[in-house]
């Protein structure tokens with residue numbers, strides 16, 4: 001039976017409802033918080049509040065509510081016990097948790113990191129165990145591993161601005177092995193939309209089926225020709241970074257959805273918001289948050305003349321298909 005892997009277990013993909021394909025509800029410490037303290041998302045009550053807004057907006061589109069894909073990867077502040085509490089407390093919410101890795105700079109100092117010391121195969125084993133056995137209570141931050149009953153349902157890989165470092169390439173090689181072995185989808189982080197094509201080509205060359213890969217944050221490179229070159233490899237694109245007006249107007253994202261849809265790629269586009277800072281969440285006082293896709297993007301696209309069926313694909317159906325494992329349990 002087809003399934004997506006959430007914190008609750010394996011569920012029928014159509015129960016996911018509206019899917020926010022890249023976001024953050026809980027992050028407790030680690031490198032990003034050291035780089036910018038606004039990344040700290042340790043408050044379960046605030047996460048419950050933020051997720052509740054998302055589910056309320058999602059219910060305008062489907063009675064199933066919504067799913068947040070929490071893209072915090074290994075050793076970046078995952079706290080599955082807190083995150084599971086959020087899922088339990090919000091009716092109509094499901095959560096898919098990421099394994100895999102962030103870009104090298106987030107780990108601050110990587111000569112001594114276990115990724116630099118272990119073999120690719122050993123790193124792949126750890127990713128596979130997150131997916132098939134349960135995520136480490138300690139987020140693979142220390143030598144003791146205690147697996148929780150919550151399994152990962154997506155693998156993150158990430159690259160630097162304009163380059164793929166040796167550390168990142170090793171993480172990608174291990175992630176590719178884990179994706180092929182488990183059938184788990186890969187969702188990526190590009191830095192400001194750079195290296196999207198290189199990520200796709202590298203993972204495909206490592207044997208990952210193209211349609212098991214989504215290239216993420218790629219909206220930052222609001223260049224339709226370039227995005228089309230990535231889509232021609234057969235991968236999905238994941239567009240998020242909503243209401244980040246310091247980088248580009250929202251009209252760029254809407255244009256990407258319109259023009260890529262018209263070019264025939266509308267089945268391989270995913271929406272997220274990547275509201276991974278306190279300053280990007282309503283629960284902490286921001287004007288926009290995790291609910292942006294169903295609350296603002298969907299209504300706006302309808303207002304701008306998009307077909308409702310296409311908007312529903314973008315909000316729900318493309319992601320329900322993408323987050324389905326490529327192998328039976």
Ligand SMILES: [Zn+2]
Pocket residue numbers: 022023024071274276
């Ligand atoms: Zn993120």
